[in-house]
Amino acid sequence: MIRLVRELYQYRGLLISLVQRELKARYRGSFLGFLWTFLNPTLHMLVYVLLFTVVMRQNIPNYAFFMFVGLLPWIWFSTSLGGGASAISDRRDLLTKVRFPAQVLPTTVVVTNLCNFVFSLPLMLMLGIAYGQWPTWHVVAFPLVILVQFVFTLALTYILAAINVTFRDLQHIVNNLLTLWFFATPVLYPFSNIQDEKVRTLMMSLNPMVGFMTSYQAIFYEHRLPEAGPLLVLAAISVVLLWGASSIFESRREEFAESI
Amino acid sequence: MQESMDAIVLKDVVKSFRKRTIRGEYTTLKSELVRWLRGQRQAREAGLITALRGVNLTIPRGKTVGIIGRNGSGKSTLLKLITGIYAPTSGSLEINGRISALLDLGAGFHPDFSGRENILINGIILGMTRAEVRARMDEIIAFSELGEFIDEPVRTYSSGMYMRLAFAVATHVDPDILIIDEILAVGDEHFSKKSLAKMTEFKNQGKTIVLVTHDLSTVERWCDLAAWIDGGYVRRVGNPAEITTEYREAIALAEARSAAFTPPALTEGGGALPEVRTVAPEVPSTPPVRLTALDLLTPEGIADRELSPEDRLEARVYFTVEGTCDDAEFAVSLKAADGRILYATSMRLEESRPPPSGCVRLLLERLALLSGAYTLQVTARSAGGSSTESRTFQVGATASEQGVFRPVHRWVVEAANPTGVASQPTEAAPRVAGGGHP
Numbered sequence: 126m127i128r129l130v131r132e133l134y135q136y137r138g139l140l141i142s143l144v145q146r147e148l149k150a151r152y153r154g155s156f157l158g159f160l161w162t163f164l165n166p167t168l169h170m171l172v173y174v175l176l177f178t179v180v181m182r183q184n185i186p187n188y189a190f191f192m193f194v195g196l197l198p199w200i201w202f203s204t205s206l207g208g209g210a211s212a213i214s215d216r217r218d219l220l221t222k223v224r225f226p227a228q229v230l231p232t233t234v235v236v237t238n239l240c241n242f243v244f245s246l247p248l249m250l251m252l253g254i255a256y257g258q259w260p261t262w263h264v265v266a267f268p269l270v271i272l273v274q275f276v277f278t279l280a281l282t283y284i285l286a287a288i289n290v291t292f293r294d295l296q297h298i299v300n301n302l303l304t305l306w307f308f309a310t311p312v313l314y315p316f317s318n319i320q321d322e323k324v325r326t327l328m329m330s331l332n333p334m335v336g337f338m339t340s341y342q343a344i345f346y347e348h349r350l351p352e353a354g355p356l357l358v359l360a361a362i363s364v365v366l367l368w369g370a371s372s373i374f375e376s377r378r379e380e381f382a383e384s385i
Numbered sequence: 386m387q388e389s390m391d392a393i394v395l396k397d398v399v400k401s402f403r404k405r406t407i408r409g410e411y412t413t414l415k416s417e418l419v420r421w422l423r424g425q426r427q428a429r430e431a432g433l434i435t436a437l438r439g440v441n442l443t444i445p446r447g448k449t450v451g452i453i454g455r456n457g458s459g460k461s462t463l464l465k466l467i468t469g470i471y472a473p474t475s476g477s478l479e480i481n482g483r484i485s486a487l488l489d490l491g492a493g494f495h496p497d498f499s500g501r502e503n504i505l506i507n508g509i510i511l512g513m514t515r516a517e518v519r520a521r522m523d524e525i526i527a528f529s530e531l532g533e534f535i536d537e538p539v540r541t542y543s544s545g546m547y548m549r550l551a552f553a554v555a556t557h558v559d560p561d562i563l564i565i566d567e568i569l570a571v572g573d574e575h576f577s578k579k580s581l582a583k584m585t586e587f588k589n590q591g592k593t594i595v596l597v598t599h600d601l602s603t604v605e606r607w608c609d610l611a612a613w614i615d616g617g618y619v620r621r622v623g624n625p626a627e628i629t630t631e632y633r634e635a636i637a638l639a640e641a642r643s644a645a646f647t648p649p650a651l652t653e654g655g656g657a658l659p660e661v662r663t664v665a666p667e668v669p670s671t672p673p674v675r676l677t678a679l680d681l682l683t684p685e686g687i688a689d690r691e692l693s694p695e696d697r698l699e700a701r702v703y704f705t706v707e708g709t710c711d712d713a714e715f716a717v718s719l720k721a722a723d724g725r726i727l728y729a730t731s732m733r734l735e736e737s738r739p740p741p742s743g744c745v746r747l748l749l750e751r752l753a754l755l756s757g758a759y760t761l762q763v764t765a766r767s768a769g770g771s772s773t774e775s776r777t778f779q780v781g782a783t784a785s786e787q788g789v790f791r792p793v794h795r796w797v798v799e800a801a802n803p804t805g806v807a808s809q810p811t812e813a814a815p816r817v818a819g820g821g822h823p
Contacts, residue, residue: 224468
């Protein structure tokens with residue numbers, strides 16, 4: 126893992142350039158350009174707002190804001206995994222022609238989506254202010270949650286990217302699994318809506334995303350600090366996962382150039 | 386600190402691939418499940434293809450090495466191993482110096498981005514830092530000759546423009562070792578000349594260059610060494626001219642025998658070309674016959690002026706002999722500025738032992754070359770090795786002539802005779818040459 130991270134640091138120039146390029150490339154040629162960074166999650170949100178405030182009524186105050194708080198980090202997570210799965214297998218042009226550490230590619234996907242997430246934060250804050258929800262001092266915990274989620278996402282992306290080189294089916298499965306995962310995670314509904322205590326504990330322990338989402342909602346929606354216990358456990362899990370992901374990645378990386 | 390003298394050392398390098406990769410069959414969950422249900426657990430390991438069967442190759446620092454061989458003989462695999470894209474199945478690799486590989490032009494180019502943006506990203510992919518790319522940006526743009534197109538998206542470029550841009554970036558990376566796979570012929574006449582000049586500049590800076598090509602004349606003109614890869618082994622390493630000759634002979638022989646040209650890596654035993662003749666292994670050591678100096682002289686003395694095509698030229702080769710030497714050969718080749726061999730000959734000292742030190746004189750009664758820069762290269766070969774000296778000289782001639790050489794000639798003008806009886810030809814004043822030089 127240390128070697129993996131050290132190489133990433135050595136090739137940070139490449140990483141930064143690739144991220145910049147991805148950010149620029151995404152909306153290049155489109156009429157609204159950079160505005161799509163905001164428009165995409167907004168449209169996404171409007172669909173759910175329509176669904177849950179008009180079609181299936183929910184009794185949650187400031188529902189649009191509540192949902193946005195969870196939706197943005199979820200989009201970061203799901204687009205990273207969805208894109209990261211094929212990050213290596215789609216870049217045959219680079220991997221078979223130039224020597225560079227392969228982990229740069231999935232990392233680029235995660236970092237690019239993190240940037241998109243951060244860029245769309247002002248939108249979320251503005252929406253909150255529109256509802257009269259000013260951010261409080263509790264946002265100091267926000268970077269920490271992002272960091273833990275970053276490590277967690279990175280680890281999963283490495284595993285997916287490495288396995289997808291030999292099992293191409295994975296990239297198709299991932300997107301469907303992510304939809305299932307989305308509904309199993311309290312983004313559209315508050316976690317406290319689940320009445321059964323046992324189910325809650327089970328969900329919490331099986332689905333790490335629950336911890337992240339409740340933390341974001343605690344900071345921005347409930348204006349309190351996220352619970353330290355679950356977050357620490359998540360941090361530990363994420364680091365262990367990254368360690369495992371790096372060893373899987375390392376053991377397979379010599380095959381990448383040959384297999385894609 | 387001076388590192389090892391060799392830029393690249395390969396020892397018993399073997400590289401095999403799984404067959405499924407070569408045939409493009411990806412393992413999927415389905416195929417794996419089907420295989421598992423049928424109980425064919427071993428199937429995966431069965432189809433191994435060995436592209437390189439044990440390569441031993443040492444590439445000395447500062448040399449230009451040409452790698453030749455048939456399609457599928459493992460040349461590109463070898464380059465990818467040297468570059469580090471592939472890991473060897475067994476054997477060891479030692480690389481001394483910063484390596485830059487031009488295996489493909491335009492790696493990572495994005496069609497929607499401008500030439501300038503692509504230079505940055507491509508330069509970084511090829512191993513430069515941002516600051517380095519920025520510093521060389523203007524140089525790269527000037528070299529690519531794209532002018533104002535540099536700020537247009539790359540997708541609007543013609544293929545020639547694309548290649549020129551890619552080549553411009555690739556050659557501005559500043560490596561110790563440059564790996565090139567078949568990309569020298571880029572663009573039109575003018576640009577390929579420029580590319581060659583750039584490569585020559587690399588060479589003169591003492592960089593190590595490894596070049597894979599099917600253009601044998603490039604290898605002859607340009608390389609210090611040639612390595613012939615055949616059937617997964619290095620078949621021969623040595624003088625480019627000798628190796629390309631033998632390579633051509635082997636191909637001709639294989640064609641004459643109508644041997645099937647199957648992909649070597651897929652053939653049992655490697656599918657090597659037939660043996661042309663047995664070659665004694667070269668023993669590298671200090672050559673017994675060493676050249677100490679090479680002087681070019683005109684009748685007035687040392688030739689330091691621009692020569693004329695009618696000049697008499699004498700090449701004096703001074704040599705020393707260490708130890709015993711029974712068989713020494715002096716090979717002379719005259720090359721044009723681009724490295725093309727205009728004339729080559731050799732002389733063997735057969736009858737007696739050469740003196741401990743002496744001078745071999747080659748007398749050219751008439752130079753006969755037209756204007757340009759030329760190189761005369763003399764190589765002394767003996768059983769224990771060889772020693773080379775070369776001199777470059779300039780020839781000037783009148784502009785009315787074109788070509789390389791001026792044969793002895795004269796013009797005759799005859800009037801047509803209707804009676805059929807041959808009339809006395811009116812002969813132009815006999816001149817040695819048409820150019821008017823004495």
